[in-house]
Amino acid sequence: MSTVEKQLDDLKETIASEVPPDISVTEVKYEGPEVVVYTRDPRKFAEDGDLVRNLASKLRKRITIRPDPDVLSAPEKAREEIMAVIPEDAGVTDLDFHEDTGEVVIEAQKPGMVIGRHGSTLREITQESGWTPEVVRTPPIESSTVSNVRDFLKTERDDRRRILEKVGRQIHREEMADDEYVRITTLGCCREVGRASFVLSTPETRILIDCGDKPGSEDEVPYLQVQEALGAGANTIDAVVLTHAHLDHSALIPLLFKYGYDGPIYCTEPTRDLMGLLTLDYLDVASKEGRTPPYESEMVREAIKHCIPLEYGDVTDIAPDVKLTFHNAGHILGSAVSHFHIGDGLYNVAFSGDIHYEDTRLFNGAVNDFPRVETLVMESTYGGRNDYQTDRxxxxxxxxxxxxxxxxxxxxxxxxxxxxxxxxxxxxxxxxxxxxxxxxxxxxxxxxxxxxxxxxxxxxxxxxxxxxxxxxxxxxxxxxxxxxxxxxxxxxxxxxxxxxxxxxxxxxxxxxxxxxxxxxxxxxxxxxxxxxxxxxxxxxxxxxxxxxxxxxxxxxxxxxxxxxxxxxxxxxxxxVDGFSGHADRAGLMNFVKTMNPRPEKVLCVHGDERSVQDLSSGLYHDHNIRTFAPKNLETFRFL
The missing domain is CATH 3.40.50.10890 (Rossmann fold)
Known part of the structure; x- marks a missing residue:
């Protein structure tokens, strides 16, 4: 029996011992970072609102409860039961039943009314029908991108479950390495704007953060060929994390699948959809301009299929020794400051991506409050000494x-x-x-x-x-x-x-x-x-x-x-200055000044040479923090 199978058996025993004796646990699986528990008694799980929460707290895992397919009521009957529970004002536009998993996807104009206070309506749906509800919003403005992504993922459910189970086994595999270190290798966007890409490495895990193009250049791409990245093979990368969908961060994500990558992409849900929109347009523009696109549209679909969306604030296992948490970056829709907790309290790294520290008309300002951060990798687009934007x-x-x-x-x-x-x-x-x-x-x-x-x-x-x-x-x-x-x-x-x-x-x-x-x-x-x-x-x-x-x-x-x-x-x-989605010099300095806790080291990236060096110098002199303005292809070891 493999280590993962033994782990699942142990989990099943633990869960069975924690739930009341009249609730069955028939199967336990890993799907991505989640533990999926199958039961013949979904209604009883739903009756106790604290049961799943307490299990997740004890196991320190994200848990999803699903009914065994053979205890489900027929979709026709379940539709009536579900619609009788949901308030009419919720504006339900579609119910999509998936009998293989016992899930029903409810599309509604007002998802909050389907969810209910603290999930009360969701639990009532399961109590009445036995089905596990998932809620999505009906777009107020019809979006072909959102519709296409949802339809595509629906048709690829079987393959996606295969991907998620494979990812789950990778995440929960036994740690093999005895050594302890954390390294960051810069593959792009150092002393330049564009082609953002980094590798975060431990003895156990290798994570690629972003993979973008360089605006105005056709041939300057991240240094993916080096040994630290894809040089040893695409599947030596355990996970990809995408901070946001702008092409200087996302354009070459689908290229990874052309090179043979078959792992997860962690991002927010809007980042997934926007990445699909922008990368398909990227291919279209290249074709119209007579350039050979670096990959086919099929690779964009592969990337979308491998996305595992996370919400802000959710602490998620993405490797045996790495937990990831996204926080609002205030830059564009779904943009995220990515916080990595490595080992059992060993080290913490945050990648700012692109940030806007102050509130704008569109977004709340970037989050800079973390449990721990030893090293911050910080954008410096407007980090120059005189880069002060006009008041909004x-x-x-x-x-x-x-x-x-x-x-x-x-x-x-x-x-x-x-x-x-x-x-x-x-x-x-x-x-x-x-x-x-x-x-x-x-x-x-x-x-x-x-x-x-x-x-x-x-x-x-x-x-x-x-x-x-x-x-x-x-x-x-x-x-x-x-x-x-x-x-x-x-x-x-x-x-x-x-x-x-x-x-x-x-x-x-x-x-x-x-x-x-x-x-x-x-x-x-x-x-x-x-x-x-x-x-x-x-x-x-x-x-x-x-x-x-x-x-x-x-x-x-x-x-x-x-x-x-x-x-x-x-x-x-x-x-007309002042509309940028990036923080200016004052915003970047304030982001670090008010950061809780203050980082020990800051790597200033994603800015021209003057900007990164000015910001690096300013942070050092004002806050006595060790700062660096790295070049591309440098590696930093932190332990």
């Missing part, structure tokens, strides 16, 4: 001034924006400004993936700022449903009509002018000096956005037959 309110006032000035002369405002995060932030600013008559109410055209990304935001309001979440729960107060928002879905013809029409605002991807529909808007709106191009986000070195920001007024665009033509920009160019 001043930035909004300046944007409103720019828009009114442009409309006064009969022009249009074109804003290159990242589809995820900055676009939704701007939508909230513009909707409020029009509602309060600070700017004229005109159409706001959303081009590229912005509308789809917005739909995903409304699917996961629990990840948004508290007051915004409360508004979205009531559909008539959902600011993203304002009438002035128009999704551009008519291609070049619609863009030309908008460019030749009345005053309006255009939000278009790509945010750094590296391709996509923004190139069409420059072509249609750029020659008119009454129009204005407004930058509101970071423009990385080497991108067209940085060049235009620096004064370029002639830019290359694709012409007929693949020939490159030059376009003269007569439109004004304006930069």
């Amino acid at each position: 309110e001043d930035s909004e006032e300046r944007l409103i001034e720019v828009i009114n000035e442009t409309f006064d002369r009969g022009g249009k405002v074109v804003i290159p924006a990242f589809a995820v995060g900055r676009s939704q932030e701007l939508m909230l600013v513009l909707e409020e400004a029009m509602r309060e008559d600070k700017i004229p109410t005109v159409p706001i055209h959303l081009d590229g993936m912005i509308w789809e990304a917005t739909a995903i935001h409304t699917t996961y309001p629990e990840y948004l700022r508290d007051d915004l979440r409360d508004r979205i729960f009531h559909e008539d107060e959902n600011p993203f449903l304002a009438d002035q928002f128009n999704h551009i879905d008519g291609g070049e013809e619609e863009r030309m009509d908008v460019a030749e029409g009345d005053e309006c605002i255009v939000l278009s991807t790509s945010g750094m002018v590296t391709g996509g529909p923004i190139m069409s808007w420059l072509e249609h709106a750029g020659p008119d000096p009454d129009n204005r191009l407004v930058f509101v986000g970071y423009q990385a070195q080497g991108t067209m956005g940085r060049r235009i920001q620096s004064g370029w007024d002639e830019i290359p665009i694709g012409g007929e037959g693949g020939r490159t033509q030059r376009l003269t920009l007569n439109m004004d160019v304006e930069t």
